[in-house]
Amino acid sequence: MDELEAIKVTFFQECEELLADLEGGLLAMQDGNDDGDTVNAVFRAVHSIKGGAGAFGLEPLVRFAHVFETLLDALRSNEIPGTPDLTALLLRASDVLADHVSAARGLGVVDMDVSAAMAAELKIATDPNAAPAAPAPVAAAPVDAAPQYVDAAPIVIGADDALDDDDLGFDFQPMTITLDAQAADAAVLDGNVWTVSIRPKSDLYRKANETALLLRELSRLGPIQATLDDSALPALEFIDPEAAYVTWSVRLETDQGEEAIREVFEFVDGDCELEITRGEAPAADVLASLLDVAAPAPELAPAAIEAPVEAPVVAAAPAPEPAAPAPVSAPAPAPVAANAPAAPAAKPAQIDVPGPGQSVIRVDPERIDRLIDLVGELVINQAMLAQRVGEYGIAPSSNLAMGLDELEQLTREIQDSVMAIRAQPVKSVFQRMPRLVREVANMTGKQARLVMDGENTEVDKTVIERLSDPITHMLRNAIDHGLESPEERKAAGKNPEGVVRLAALHRSGRIVIEVQDDGKGINRERVHSIAVKKGLISPDLQLTDEEIDNLIFLPGFSTADKISDVSGRGVGMDVVKRSVQALGGRISIASRPGQGSTFTLSLPLTLAVLDGMVVDVAGETLVIPLACIVESLRPKAEEIRPLGPVGSVLAVRDSFVPLIDVGLTLNYRDRSPAATEGVVLLVEGEDGSRAALVADAIHGQRQVVIKSLEQNYQQVEGVAAATILGDGRVALILDVDAVINLRRRGPPLPSDPTLIAAE
Amino acid sequence: MPQASSISVLVVDDQLTMRALIRNALQQIGFKDIREAPDGEEALKNLLAKPANLVISDFNMPKMDGLALLRAVRSHPPIRQTAFVMLTGRADRELVQRAVQFGVNNYCVKPFTVQGLKEKIEQVFGQLT
Structure with missing residues (x-):
């Protein structure tokens, strides 16, 4: 029985994939891609779920899947036409099927009324003429009445109608063969x-x-x-x-x-x-x-x-039909016509033939995590070794130093390869979202269409896992608060169906997730007045539009007059923002009245390593993420202009950028040395704003292993994480955006909205 | 009477679950040498690398379905004598008819029991010990 339990675990894992295939296929059909292959793939997914479920005696699941499958079979064989309405029905049915799978797995319950009603709808769609005289739910009741999942001993393999072999309608004689005959042949x-x-x-x-x-x-x-x-x-x-x-x-x-x-x-x-x-x-x-x-x-x-x-x-025969089946009983003398040049048996296509046994390996993620940890240690060790060698004054051209260079190269390659193992397309998160959108739209009475982009963007698995919650929240928000009701939209001259766009892309070494709606945009007046009313900001504070938009991330802010079913699940955008920040990410919103809003979330591609520039500031060693650095320069005195009582700006080519002394900002020192004595790193923040960071010296570029500061110590303003350097010392990794903002706004107050807004 | 343990089997199904279940059933019957392939193409590669005495194959699979696999097996002399049992989702007259034309040895309608599968195999090889 143990083995069967293990197969059952496999089955549920496979169900996840099948459900994803099912939804993917249905969405493709929704987009007008309803060729036979797609419909067959959709059918196969439901069929396979049913087959496995039958083997494990998961009765309600089997029954629902059967009704579903019957309809898909009719569609597949063109007995009924595919229509947008039908696809919408199938999508809703796939949600119910997913619920059945979860319930069978013991991870939830199925609303049997919903299931029965859906089964009835599916039956009617399969055969409109057989529409029951009795009310639909009653008709479906016998099918979906059993609400309990009872583990039954598997008695059969695969499940379908209890059809007899005799149903064939013609006489079938099994063809016998003996092992001896096989061997002799x-x-x-x-x-x-x-x-x-x-x-x-x-x-x-x-x-x-x-x-x-x-x-x-x-x-x-x-x-x-x-x-x-x-x-x-x-x-x-x-x-x-x-x-x-x-x-x-x-x-x-x-x-x-x-x-x-x-x-x-x-x-x-x-x-x-x-x-x-x-x-x-x-x-x-x-x-x-x-x-x-x-x-x-x-x-x-x-x-x-x-x-x-x-x-x-x-x-x-002159027919070019390549190989007619050579029956077992009669080895055909010449399957290819010898006199026909037109009878080439086959053109060998250029097919990449992997050796036998090549296939996908499933690996326990923990093993990969362990490998990544070890590679991280290897990187640190390699860096230490390189530093020691440098300290002994060994010439870079010596064999030892060159060998070390090669080691560094290899270490990097190993690291990249290992990280690639854990990299996954964001698809796994994205594919759960169409259902969410359907449900939220239903619940709020809105019409919403989800458009997804960049599903194949790859990101580290650890990041993927944490994308789900913020995306879910942003989408809910976009539909619940962003989109207008169909009536309002019509009145505004828009398509009653709102469009929500979910996109993933890589930008400067980070993954950016955008959730965009074409709704009404943020009602700034209202947001401002609520923030004032709740005492989150002072009434006379002058805020830019962008800053007002970002007030919604303030703790304790909720625009919904009453907590709605959908967005207000006790979690505000502030919580989302905090969880995103904890990952070294940022979230912001931009809005245009009447045209919609865009949430932008950015996260590091990996939480494990970082390419950084090692610098000295007031005797401390810091690491600045390389992705932020545009260039490094040594400023001349005439390029520095004072701005205000304490600030100054640096002329870089045609523009001025604020000059920020990192040491001062992080309170390492009280007064800045002259910028001309140090090195200036021109950096670019997440929002594209530039700043010139002053450091005392640059040590060079290095790949560092990120160690969480929160886990090992606590969160520090202006610091993203920590790392261990080649000489064994701990160095802090600078959070460039935070440093820019710290400087721009002066010392922060806990509820300073402008800081949060601009972050 | 052939021994089940001396018959090598290749199980072809795109579902991992189904392959595991069939493997489990075959083990209960007494088979020892059991291999798996997720579709017809992989099955063919597998057979070319190492022939099997018996192929148990699903019909509806992506890439290359069971019928195409059967056709390919029968057209290649070194593996043409492989016993072939087709699994079908339902008693599909047309499908079985075509499988017969391609030289299928037997077919088995899902759902089936371990005993049912055993009988189908015995109809091909004779009673198993």
Whole structure:
């Protein structure tokens, strides 16, 4: 039973994938992509869930899946037409199916009324004529009445209607075979199979010889299978009619020796390259030709269905239909017509043939995490070693130093490779969102269409896991607060259906998630007055539009007059913001009245390593993320202009950027040294704002392993995380945006909205 | 009477769960040498690398379905004698008819029990010990 329990775990894992496939397929159908493959994939997903569920006796799931599958089967076989309404129904049904799977897994309950009603809808959609006279839920009741999931012993494998084998309507006789017969056949083949490779030269054709004749001669020795390789054949306009391009590979079964085979080619000796080997051709070649044989949909012409078992007929037929099935009972003498040049059995496609056993490996994520930790340690150790070597004054050109350089290179490659293992497309998070949007839209009476972009953007698994909550919240917010009701939208001259766009992209070494709606935008007047009313800001504070928009991230802010079902689940945007910040991320909102709002969330691609610049500030060693640094420069005195009582700006080419002494901002020192004595790093913040950070010295670029400061110490303003340097010392990693803002706004007050707004 | 343990089997199904269940059933019957493939193409690679005595294959699979696999197996002499049992979701007359044309040895309608599967295999190889 243990093993079956393990299979059950597998089943539920597989269900997740199948449900994702199902939804993905349905969404593709919604976008008008309803070719047979898509519909079949959708059908297969539901069918497979049902099959597995049947094996484990998960009755309610089986029953619902069955009704669902029946409808999909009708759709698949074009008994009913696909319509947008039907796809919408199928999408809702897939949500119910997902609930059934969760319930079967013990992770929730199914609302049986909803399930029964859905089952009834599906039945009606399958067969409108059979619409029950009785009210729908009653009609469905027998099917979905059993609310309990009881573990039943698996009795059957796969599940479907209880159909008998006898239902076929024709007499089926199993075809017997014995192991001995198999072995004998193999033994016969063993010694008698030859692979003949023929590569004609142009001379062969010039002397009026013809490969078809050679193949016919070969077939006199025994059954042949010929494969034409035309991969060297150029495009028609480049063909030299006198040249030879094609080659043949012939599999020949014969009890005659090599001499007899060579004799066939007696007259073309020297006009073609000939290779005769005993045994089968390399598996890759065979596979390519067999894939070709199997590739065309095996729709048999009626004649073929009636075809006798004996195959020689086929050999004489001029039909180019490649390989007619060679029946087991009668090894066909010549499946390929020897006299027909038009009968190349198969063109070997350029197929990448991996060796047997190559497949996907499922690995416990903990093992990968452990590997990443170890690689992190390796990076630190390597850095330490390099530093020691430097301290001993060993020349960079020495073998030791060069060896170390190579080690660094390798370490980096290992690190990249390991990180790549853990990188996943954000799809896994995104694919849960269409359902969310449907549900929230239903609940709030809005019409919303979700458009997703950049689902294949890859990001570290640890980051992926934490994307789900903020995205969920942003989407809820966009629909609940952003989109107007269909009536309002119509009145405003908009499409009643609102569009919410969810996008992922890479930007300057971070992943950016955008949630954009085309709703009414933020009502700034209202937001401002609420913030004042709740005492979050002082009434006379002058705020820019952007700053007002970002007030919604203040703790204790909620625009909903009453907490709505949807957005107000006790979690405000402030909590989202804090959890995002804890990951080294940022969240902001931009809004245009009447046109909608855009939430932008950015997170580091990985929480494990960072490319940074190591600098000295007031005797402290700091790391500045390389992704933020635009350039480093040594300013001249005339480029520095005072601004206000304490501030100053630096002229960089055509613009002025604020000059920020990192030491002063982080309270390492009370007064700044002259900027001309230090080094200036021109940095760019998340929002594109630039600043010139003053440091005392630059030590160079290094890859550092991020150690969380919160986990090991506590959060520090202006500091993103910590790391361990090559010499073993701890260095802080600068949060550039925070430093810019700290400086821009002066020392922060806990509830200073402008700080939060600009962050 | 052939011994189940001396018959090598290749299970072809796109569902991991289904493969695991069939493997489990085959083990109960007494089979030892059991391999798996997720679709027809992988199955073909597998068979070319190492032939099997018996293929138990699902019909509806992505890439290459069971019928195409059967057709390919039968067209390649070194593996043409492989016993082939097709699994079908329902008693589909047309499907089984085509499978017969391609030389299927037997078919088995899901759902099936361990005993049912055993009988289907025995109809091909004779009673198993």
